[in-house]
Amino acid sequence: MKNKVSETVIKRLPKYHRYLEELIEAGEDRISSQELSNLTGFTASQIRQDLNNFGGFGQQGYGYKVPSLKEEIDNILGIPTVYKCVLIGAGHLGAVISLYKGFAKSGFEIIGIFDKDDKKVGTDIGTNTIRHTRDLADFLDQHPEVQVGILTVPKEGAQEITDILVDKKIKGIWNFAPTDLVTPEEVTVESVRLNDSLLVLSYYLTERLEKEE
């Protein structure tokens, strides 16, 4: 059912998830594609097409049932599956991610935090005690249930850690290091590029200033 769904559609799904969650919090039981369009900014036909990719949950003249649509989208996004994770790099960003409440809600559970700074090793972030990065490989041997690595290290150390993760058969990497990781095809890498996002903002600001001149 999920074959050939384009990356563009997949990237829109979290937005549906977000709004459906808000609708449920607001006690809404059903919604038309037009109302969903007003909320999300996607066109109504876009929405119908997107959801048709996954089997189409709408009913003509009725719209969508909010709880079942949300459940379907959550299933497609794999939210009910719990992924065990390790996080490497216990700086400020590592702390943000470790303490992030949305994490557990999205089905990700951090069971090990690593840093190469001896001063941090042994201290706690949330319910995790920081371990030394040199113990990462052993930890992964002892915890084959770990499927995801979260990289919150500077770009210099990122590939070295990635090689360990890949060697230990990790399935996915959530990468915050500002570099492109070299990984085999079977490892999914999802990168958050803060500086790229900032430069896109810079582009639009500059374009606007030039227009004003």
Add this chain to the structure above:
Amino acid sequence: MKNKVSETVIKRLPKYHRYLEELIEAGEDRISSQELSNLTGFTASQIRQDLNNFGGFGQQGYGYKVPSLKEEIDNILGIPTVYKCVLIGAGHLGAVISLYKGFAKSGFEIIGIFDKDDKKVGTDIGTNTIRHTRDLADFLDQHPEVQVGILTVPKEGAQEITDILVDKKIKGIWNFAPTDLVTPEEVTVESVRLNDSLLVLSYYLTERLEKEE
């Protein structure tokens, strides 16, 4: 010259910037579109097309001069322009962003940090002393040079702060709050959605697990 450049091309520019920076650090003076293609993963013809959007800096049979190509891309991205910013929300994420070294390098300078937590007000992050959010509007009146607001608050407070920023004629918002902000067209909003990124990773992991079953 910058008219009608598509969002897709704009989103690729930071990647060019990133690799050109590395090439300069490595002392490389020129590069062919094919080599640039190997690095970035974009096709050579894609690269030629992208750069043609901005006037085309390549020479047949020679390729691109790395320093001048980087300078051009930096200019297009508006990196030499310094934007004064305020940051609202001095939690862990606010600290990450405030202390982020890439910031100054990309031309963004934070001159005010705000939080509504009395315990944080008066303490320092880097060179900034945290002020109370209730003083944001006054601060912006006194500092009309501020052009960018950085939102690292929870979604609940995000729109209220946005309304103040818009009222005070801010030009751009770098938004980390997991919500869609309502702003007039002339305000550029660039959002970083950590949870959306995590859900995209979740989608691909789930898809892969299903294939393996």
